[in-house]
Amino acid sequence: MTLISFVVPAFRVQGYLRECLDSILGQPFADFEVIGVDDCSPDDSGEILAGYADRDARVRVLRLAENVGLGPARNAGLDRAVGEYVWFLDSDDWLAPDCLPEVAARLRESGPDVLIVDHVRRHWNETASPSALAEVFPAGVETDTFALAERPETLRLLHTAWNRLLRREFLLTSGLRFASGWYEDVSFTYPTLLAAERISVLDLVCVNYRQRRAGAITRTRGERHFEVFDQWDRVFRWLDGQGPEPQRLRPVVFERMLWHYLTVLGNGERIAPALRPAFFDRITAEVARRRPADALPSPGGTAGLKQRLVAGGHWHTFTALRLAHQATDTARARLTATRHRIHPVARATRDTLWQQYYRAELRRPVDETLAVYAAYWYRGYACNPAAVYEAARRLVPQVRGVWIVRADRVGSLPDGVEYVVAGTPAYHRVLARARWLVNNVNFPDFVRKRPGTVHVQTHHGTPVKVMGLDQQRYPVGAVGMNFAGLLRRVDRWDFSITANSFSTQMWERAYPADYTTLEYGYPRNDRLVTATAAEVRRLRARFGVTGAEPVVLYAPTHREHLPGYRPPFRPVQLLDTLGPGGRLLVRSHYFHDRDPARRSASAERILDVSGHDRVEDLYLAADVLVTDYSSAMFDYAVLDRPIVVYAPDHEAYRLARGVYLDVTAEPPGAVATDFAGLVELFRSGAVDAPAARQARQRFRARYCALDDGHAAERVVRRVFLGQHPENR
Incomplete structure (x- = not known):
């Protein structure tokens, strides 16, 4: 049996989904499956999932006919899972490298119903903040399994579905499922902990919890945050139907409910000012309704004071306390700014x-x-x-x-x-x-x-x-x-x-x-589509090309991180391969460093076009493009002419500068990683051989489908006229 089934629902996550999937598939462990659930996403999340499924048999895709939301989408993935354990990983988060072998070892050693793993919050500015694991378990985490009654503090760990693996048979026999709506994790994770007989905690950071700058529910204001009350109502209704053992934990569950309500209310990015009084009143009503006779005492300090104020319905005092804290924070920020204030003379110099x-x-x-x-x-x-x-x-x-x-x-x-x-x-x-x-x-x-x-x-x-x-x-x-x-x-x-x-x-x-x-x-790129043969002839004539002689454009990208770096390139040797009529256009600030080429007899057939204003002219004039990691390949592919990727420093560039796309693995044509190989591609005709043409067609289908000659018109109609033009 497969050990782990990853269920990865996807909705409007096209910018993050690849990183999530790569983090799973790149683990040094293979006994898993990935069920990608396309929750009728309006972006290209579904297509991304399908592409991964085509390339990796471990990935399966479930396409939903309508958008059902995160909870029901997880349920749909659970119904398709075959693994012994299920991991509901959010599609904008990603796994820590090399974590799966240790997760698998714990699952096989302990056989828990629930395995909770550690995580870090990864903020958009690349800072990280730890979870509450060390605070909840200050003496460390033992490897033995336990029931919740033995370690009730476990409820204080973040109540999300993605930081735990659940035994699939345990879920099926208990009948626990995700509910619809926001805060769907609440009505799932608390009952699963209460129902589990064997819980284990792995003190290993396994999940990078992305803190998005925009687009996250926790950073979205609106009335839907009131749905948190419905989710907690489901928790208590489930608890009411259980035996005496879970009931003994009711005070701890109540404490977490109150903490969660105050957390949502205290987040200014969730509850708009106009809705705050109503949200506060709802908390007060829920506290009166749910408080058990043996409720835990309120904590000390500000947290305890807030709980007493909300229990008593003292909205105005609660607000005054909040404003006082805000004023204190503002004063501290102003003091910090004063200490770092720019000298008036410097400010006057800058402020022209x-x-x-x-x-x-x-x-x-x-x-x-x-x-x-x-x-x-x-x-x-x-x-x-x-x-x-x-x-x-x-x-x-x-x-x-x-x-x-x-x-x-x-x-x-x-x-x-x-x-x-x-x-x-x-x-x-x-x-x-x-x-x-x-x-x-x-x-x-x-x-x-x-x-x-x-x-x-x-x-x-x-x-x-x-x-x-x-x-x-x-x-x-x-x-x-x-x-x-x-x-x-x-x-x-x-x-x-x-x-x-x-x-x-x-x-x-x-x-x-x-x-x-x-x-x-x-x-x-409209011009590349609409240019006529006569225009192409005129442009070639501007560069001294009067007939059918081959023209190669060499356009490497700059290495900002390596000032002075020059890709190994010997233009005369390449010209010799092209034949006596060949021409070479070089668009690079490195060109002037190649004095031997400029002094050679072939210099008249080498033209430095780095200062040419419109690169589209160069594309139209050239028969072949040679480039490395430049976006020029995407534009030139519109012309459906041969492209050669010449990447002599590919691995170093990838590690130092970082890339979104491996152009040597998914190229727009032939690939060379050294200059001898580049020359051989031209000598042998591989530049435009069937394999190169097939690669170019795949590349064009993926990146050039919208370049139909009407892009500028679409932009103008939308931006200036407020119309919503369709792609032709």
Whole structure:
């Protein structure tokens, strides 16, 4: 029999589900199955589960016809489980590496009905906080099993389903199931502990409990938090039907109920101010209804005072106590800020006159006809913002589009494009008053998000390397990053434009906030779809290509974490393989370090295009792309032309910089890991052999399905006109 059945319900977790599944499947232990339950998720969670099931026989997928919620979804997975034990792991959490062998050993040695494992809370800023295990069991945890009556303090451990494994036969014979609604763990975990004859606790961190910055129920305000009362009512109704032994634990259960109610009430992110009096009154009523004659005495200190106030229905005193604590916390924060206050002279230096002018402009009305565009830190007219600008000129001509550029890049703007120069009064004025702000990076920190304005983050590539908050796990590649500042900038976004589902998933993890994702395809790639043969010939002629001679574009990504690193690349040797008519376009700041190539007889056939403004021109002119971990491969794949992944430092890059995708395992074409292998791919014709074409088709199906030539139009219709266009 399979030892462990993981039940993993999935609903709106596409950004986290892969990490959860990888953490299970990558364990040095194989006696398990994974039942992924697609709870009719509106995102791509179901497709992710299906992909894992296709690649790994240990994964099975159950697709529900309608959304039923976490509790019933777990029940559906339980009904399909065949393992001796069931582990209900939440799909946004993940297992600690190498934990399963020790879990399995404890299960086989002790045979418990319930095995509780330890966990840590993993916060979005990569900090961690321990569980209450050491506090509950200060003398340590024994390996022997016990009944709850022997160790009633076990009820003080976090009452979640994911930090315990349950013997499946025990669940079936006891008839315990999850209820519907929020706080569904309550009415399941407490009865299972009360009913179990053999409980074991493993003092090993096995679960990373993700504390999401956005999207978690515990960070969502609303009336549904009142459902906690229904769940506790189920606990006591179950308890009423049991024998005398569980009844003796009623005072401990009551204490946990009261603690839980006060925890929910005390969390300002759950209960809105207008609902707090009603929630308090409901607690008072529940205390009067449920308090046993032999109730445990109230604890000392503030916690005990709160319990006495709520039991007596003293709402105003309870509120005053809460406000007093808040005032104390605020005073401490202000004292800390005062100690670290910037010297007035330094503040005056930083707070420029232009920013004062910007703040003055903020007091003027928003210009309802003004849209501001920028790309690559004001380096010019390019990328997705340029494509959106062009579509907006056609579809919403009443909107005035203004570009922000550096002074040294003004000459690169196309004729007729209105612009302001970064740092000038006009620059600060348009930033303060524009209704729409469109950028493929973030605007400066001083920019405020005004009510009624719309900030559009277009991004500038499908991510291979980790980005945003995920970089916290790879400090070598995140030197100097201010993640708190990054999140303040992300919080300004109203829309995030993505090219494919994969990008959507990664951005949700890397940039967690309350923006709306527009998974429309990349506007800049419209041109790759609509370009004519005549346009391609004109572009090739600009680069000196007048006939059918082969053109290879080499476009490696930068290694921010390795200044000065140069991928081993010998352009002359590659040109010799291409033949006498071959051309090589190199888009890399490393090109100028290759003096031997530039002085050779072949130099006229090697062109440095690193400074070319529009990379789409290079894609259209090239017959083959050679790259490594650059997002260029996703864009170039739209053209359905050969792509070669040349990754000589793949393992080092993966470990130091971090990647979302192994492009050597799921490539868009042929792969080489050293320069000799790269040359051989061209010499042998493997660059466009059947195997390479099949890999490219799989890659295109996954990443390029939305690139149909209408992405910019979809963005403009949604952002500027409020329409909801369908992908064509």
